[in-house]
Amino acid sequence: MAKKPADHLTAILSLIHDPRFVQFEAEQTAPTIFNAVGRTHTETWHSALLGWLLDPMASHQLGVYPLQRFLLLLANHQVTNHAAAFDLQWLLTFVDLTEANVRPNERDPSEVRVNDTGRFDVFIDRLKFETDLPPPWKEIQILVEMKVGAAIDQGQCARYMAHIDRLMQQGIFTIPVYLAPSHAFVKDTASLLGDDRWISIDFQHLYDEVIEPCLHAPTVSPFGLTMLNEYVKTLRYRLKGGSPLIITQRDQELVRQLFAQHEPAITMLYQILSEQFTTDSADLSEKKSSIQALTAGTQPVKIAIRIEATTFQAKSMRDLYGQVLHYLDQHGLLAPLPLPIASGSKRYLLATQPVHPAGNAFILPAQYGTYYMEANKSRDGGLNDLGKLLSLCGLHFEVL
Known part of the structure; x- marks a missing residue:
């Protein structure tokens, strides 16, 4: 027997008054330091935060741990077959990060600039090694280009790679990293950025592999913990109804719990929002499967x-x-x-x-x-x- 409209209303009311749903909704719109001053998606603020996090001498008191996690993230995402690429597994084995110079930072907020090339959102140098670098390299640097709302600029990428090629002639190897929202990376690296030496990282992976572990590190300072929590809220913030930059593990767990408890209500809401009303049981079953797939991380679209x-x-x-x-x-x-x-x-x-x-x-x-x-x-x-x-x-x- 088909459910009456009153039954549907009861199911939907039960969903929206579930404490977990109220909590989830409140957390999606929670105020943060970033959006309070209108800088939620300003790239310079994001790059300053990342520079602060990766700086071994920063006030978060995490030392080299965030930079170690960041290098591990890069190593796990290095997929290039380019002959000039540097083996990041080797780097992780022998690098000494205690004196690494990460800019911008609290003591030097300015970004590194190179004439005819541009400014680097985050730049890391003064990496020391416990053994000699593989020839012909004398020095290793890391360059991070970040995009939050702007589109990828292949011309800018090409200028950076030309600069890197010039440094290579001097025995200086620079690792190029591109950090952007996941929706920016809908092509392979070579097609998107013009060179497969770029290591592409999205904010979700940055959160999963670097920020979240730092939140649970025993040495993080009270100030560092506050700043990281504010930044996580900022990354989750849905600007003008758009997609967040990250989805936390807590978010995913709340959604799974809500779907398990309120599947009929969510199915009905999906139908209403899709403006597709039908009493056909096969079609309704298909919609349920689509929503289940969506909550499992797949999108039921062609x-x-x-x-x-x-x-x-x-x-x-x-x-x-x-x-x-x-x-x-x-x-x-x-x-x-x-x-x-x-x-x-x-x-x-x-x-x-x-x-x-x-x-x-x-x-x-x-x-x-x-x-x-x-x-x-x-x-x-x-x-x-x-x-x-x-x-x-x-x-x-x-x-x-």
């Missing part, structure tokens, strides 16, 4: 991409991953890869078992043969990871 001359059309990220894995395996491009391949310290990009590094199972595994990819991702995040895998295979893709 995705179309092209790799070389082959076009792929999929109904979800899981479907797309399965098709692409089939394509790569048929062309003999998966077998040479050193598996598993990490995508951060908590997840694998590609593995032969659907189990992440910490031992937890994939939430939504995409499989072809003995190859597995985690499909519990947003559309943008999923395409970002797909670009990394294709780069390892020497391929590029475009979204249609």
Whole structure:
């Protein structure tokens, strides 16, 4: 028997008066220091915060820990096959970060500028090593370019890479890092930034791999803890109804709990917002599956991409991953890869078992043969990871 409108109203009222829903809504709009002064999406403020966090001498009293976590993040996201790339695993093994110079910082708020090139959002140098650098290198630097609301500028990227190439002639290797929202990385690195030496990082990974561990570090100062919590709230803030830069683990858990408790109400709200009213049970079942997929990290929308001359059309990220894995395996491009391949310290990009590094199972595994990819991702995040895998295979893709 179909539910009466009164039943639907009762279900929806039960959802919106659930303490967890009230808490979730309140946290999404909580005031922060950043948005109180109108600087929520101002890139200079974000770069100043990142410089402060990575500075070993900063007032957060975390020492080299944030910079170590940042280098580990870069190592896990380095997917280039470029001959000039530097092995970040080697760097992590032998680097001494105690005297690293990170700018901007509390003592020197100015950004590093280079004539005819531009200013660097965050710049790190004075890295010392416990052994000699591999020839021909005499020095290692890190350059971070950050975008929050602005589009990626390939001309700017090209100027930075030209500067890096000039430094290489002097024996100075500069690691270029591009930090942006996940929706910016909908192509592979070479196509998007003009050079596959860039290491692309989104704010979600920065939060997962650097900021969250720092929040739980025993040495973090009270001031440092306050600033990091304010920054996390800022990254979660939905400016003008748009998407947040990050989704915290707490957010995800609240959403799962609410869906488990209030699935009928959420299904009805989805129908109302979609303006698609139907009494057809098969259609309603399909909508429920779509919402369940959405809460699991996939988007029930059509995705179309092209790799070389082959076009792929999929109904979800899981479907797309399965098709692409089939394509790569048929062309003999998966077998040479050193598996598993990490995508951060908590997840694998590609593995032969659907189990992440910490031992937890994939939430939504995409499989072809003995190859597995985690499909519990947003559309943008999923395409970002797909670009990394294709780069390892020497391929590029475009979204249609």
